[in-house]
Amino acid sequence: MYTLNANEAKTKFGAMLMKVQSEPVEIIKNGSPVAVVVSLDEYNKIEQLKMELVKSRFENIDESDLVDGKTFREELNAGKYD
Known part of the structure; x- marks a missing residue:
């Protein structure tokens, strides 16, 4: 670089x-x-890769992976996702 x-x-x-x-x-x-x-081209490639990663994480989701917003905020504040 x-x-x-x-x-x-x-x-x-x-x-x-x-x-x-x-x-x-x-x-x-x-x-x-x-x-x-x-470059803008490189930036766009990076953003596309990030979007593909996000999409792939949602492809295999099921009901047991879901929580309500309040529970999520509590877990987030407790450091569960750090």
Whole structure:
């Protein structure tokens, strides 16, 4: 992955936009990674994969997997899904 510091990303924004068409660009600020810039095409692919994952999780659901909203909130607040 190509890496730029935050100042370089700002001053070389046009070049960075060109670079993300071929690979993600990591942005470093104060020595720590803070962001990754990707092309719109790559972003759309990631979003599609996330949607496919969500859909696959619902394909195998049955009545025993369902809870009412109040129960879910209580379980969520209790840390069951952490």
